[in-house]
Amino acid sequence: MRHVYGVATRKGGQGKSTTVSTLGRLCALYGVRVLVIDLAQPGTSSASLRNLWPEAEHGDLATAMMTFQLVPPNMLAPADAAREVLSALGLPIILASQPSWSGGYIGVLPWDELQGDAAAHLHSGRVLESLIVALNSQFDIVLIDFPAEGGPLLTNALAATHTVILPIAPEIAALEGLEAMLRLMGQVRESGHDLTLGGILLTRCDPKTRRTLDSARTIVQTILQAGEVEGEPVGRKLFPFAIRGNEYFEQAFRYGEAIWERTSNPAHWAGYVLLTEWLLCDADLAHLVSNRRGPAMLLPDTRVIDISALMLSEPEVALGDFEKAHAPSSN
Ligand SMILES: Nc1ncnc2c1ncn2[C@@H]1O[C@H](COP(=O)(O)OP(=O)(O)OP(=O)(O)O)[C@@H](O)[C@H]1O
Ligand SMILES: [Mg+2]
DSSP states (O other): OOOEEEEOOSSSSSSHHHHHHHHHHHHHHTTOEEEEEEOSTTTHHHHHTGGGOOSOOOOOHHHHHHTTTTSOTTOOOOHHHHHHHHHHTTOSEEOOOOGGGTTOEEEEEOOOTTHHHHHHTOSOTTHHHHHHHHTGGGOSEEEEEOOSSOSHHHHHHHHHOSEEEEEEOSSTTHHHHHHHHHHHHHHHHHTTOOOEEEEEEEEEEOTTOHHHHHHHHHHHHHHHHOOEETTEEGGGGEEEEEEEOOHHHHHHHHHTOOGGGTOOOGGGTHHHHHHHHHHHHHTTOGGGGGGOOGGGOOOTTOEEEETTTTTSSOOEEEHHHHHHHTOGGGO
16 A cells, blocks of 8 residues: 555644545545545544444444454565455445445445554554555545554554655644654654655634634744754745634534535635645646546635645735646646
């Protein structure tokens, strides 16, 4: 499996689960076969996809991992055995797909409460990676909602991940979570595992709240001025758009629905459409970008938060202007 993305930071409440579930839904809409792995207590990305959940019975991810507790350190479990175990447990759960998804679907390895304990019994930190490898031919992209806590589950998540998307909310303490995550990634790289920072995503950015904007500006400035941290050119890794902060995300989570079922204004989730399209290009699926449809149909006048406009009085610009400013030829 080439395209495993971890949504991760070392501080809670930064929008990891919201990012995983919204990206998952949008990827499927573009025709991607996406696997969502929920390692984050208390399973909010599983819960956020509730309205697509089928009736079917299924076993636990913890049981699947425990089957391979004797795999020696640093070794992968055999793919055939992993495939058999997953299928006997009814995993991954394939969510109800929509006709408009044109072949895309979402599979979920859902969170369960024994996961942390099960991971603690594993000799190999590569058991989760083994399960992903076993599902290689069924999925194009894997999204992992990272555990906030350290420990064996985090070790497994890091070993399975190739690219990290690092969400950061506009609160100054979030910078500590960012720095700690970058440090951890540096250690993982030193141990020989190729782990890249895909991008830093400013989340929960309410353009109408002064305090949020002030914190967002401080955070953006700090990141842009940081130069290289742990071998990553962090300033260049800040996504040029941000995710809007609004109450519909909270509502969508509460009802286990997509945000576009709570509001019809695409400006509220436009940042996630731009992130999905970045993801498709990064995962060699750029040909699917032309599948913009349904909730992914943004208009040229849809407002998006532009990180470079954040420093000015009006952080939101029309999508048409944003795309012109960020077209590859203008760089
Ligand atoms: N763009 C947004 N606008 C407003 N609220 C948001 C937004 N994104 C997430 N939230 C809300 O903020 C809270 C934290 O988000 P989320 O659960 O996605 O973060 P997390 O990083 O997964 O947190 P945890 O560390 O608890 O797992 C949730 O109540 C969620 O509904
Ligand atoms: Mg979460």
